[in-house]
Amino acid sequence: MTGLPRTLFMPIRGRLAGYGVAIALFLLGFGVRYAFDPMFPPGFPFLTFFPVVILSTFLAGRGPGVLCGVLSGFAALYFFIPPKHTFLIDGQRATAMGFYAFVVVVDVLLIDGLMKRQRQLEESEARLAAMGDYQALLFKELQHRVANNLASVASMLRLKRRQIERDPSLALEMIDRADARIELMGRIHRQLYDPLARELSVREQIEQVVLQTREVTARGPVSCDIRIAPIKLETGRLMTLVLLISEILTNSFKHAFDGHEDARVLVELADDAQGNLRLTVADNGRGLGEAPVGAAARGLGTAIIRGFVSQLNGRMTVDGDGGVTTVVTFSAG
Structure with missing residues (x-):
């Protein structure tokens, strides 16, 4: 049945049109039965009514099919079942009408079930087609993003190599930080490209990334x-945005809160009247006035952040007084 076109099933839309078609088909069946009554042998009062009931249900649905069946039943009882021209019910007439009602109910229910099943199959096919298109688009996007992020990893490793060349004692620390960044990037990729992630809102996606970043990089308790x-x-x-948020938070978690009590970060994403989005990531840490030990890595983090801001075609400002507040404004499209 999946190969049948939709127009074969309920092409008549609208309650008024559907019931109008049912009445018209009843009149057609009655007219044919009445015109050829002398030619039919006794015992076939419903001969032309069964087809129009079936056709009404196919064309307009269960309600019109039932209406056509009821009208046809009364017409057959009055005009074609002896004694004619009366609605009197005796044993033989009751048997005939009971048989007719049973057949009509079965026909209508079977056809209605068939049409519902057809609609379900069409809806399933549409969902599968949409999912297939989405998966194909997702695969292309994933290839593009993986290539970009691998390039980012390569750039990050080159920067760390230069830092190690200047100070070999930083080698293990740099490798650990690179490992943490790559692990976090992998987690974010798996999260965003999971088919189930389509059901998650932007808030839920960002919330998961914030918590994952805190889990991987925070050195102590930090409220978010x-x-x-x-x-x-x-x-x-969204991928670029969450990587940007993760990198800004990584800087805060690693460098802002050494021994700091009541460590807090704010992640806010709001839209403005001009159709732009404004990302604010703020911490209540030491700020930029007090450079922490080993802060050379913060310069690498800043370079990575600026790269993500550039990918978003955004603008970034940083305020380092009383903690660090980073504001990135970019277009939503």
């Missing part, structure tokens, strides 16, 4: 305040 406007982003821009 997450405020995300109800917006939608295509997967590519």
Whole structure:
């Protein structure tokens, strides 16, 4: 049945049109039966009514089919079942009408079930087609993103190599930090390209990334305040955005809170009247005025952040007084 075109099933849409078709088909069946009554042998009062009931159900649905069946039954009882021209019910007439009602109910229910099954199959095919298109698009996007992120990893490793060349004692620390960044990037890829992630909102996606970043990079307890406007982003821009958020938070978690009590970060994504999005990531740590030990890595983090901001075609400002507040403004499209 999946190969049948939809127009074979309920091409008549609308209650008024459907019941109008049912009445018209009843009149057609009655007219044919009445005109050829002398030619039919006794015992076939419903001969032309069964086809029009079936046709009404196919064309307009269960309700019109039932209406056509009821009208046909009364017409057959009055005009074609002896004694004619009366609605009197005796044993033989009751038997005939009971048989007719049984056949009509079975026909209508079978056809209605068939049409419902057909609609379910069409809806399933549409969902499968949409999912196939989405998977193909997702695969292309994944290839593109993996290539870009591998290039980012390669650039990051080259920067770390230069730092190690200047100070070989930083080698193990640099490798550990690179490993943490690559692990986190892998987690984010798996999260965003999981088919089930289509059901998650942008807020839920970002919330998961914030918690994962804290789990991988935070050196102590940090509370996270997450405020995300109800917006939608295509997967590519969302990937860049969450990687940007993760990198900014990585800098905060690693460098802002050594021994700091009541460590807090804010992640806020809001839209403005001009159709732009504004990302704010703020911590209440030491700020930029006090450079922590080993802060050379912060320069690498800043380079990575600027790269993600560039991918979003955004603008970034950083305020280092009383903690670090990073604001990135970019287009939603």
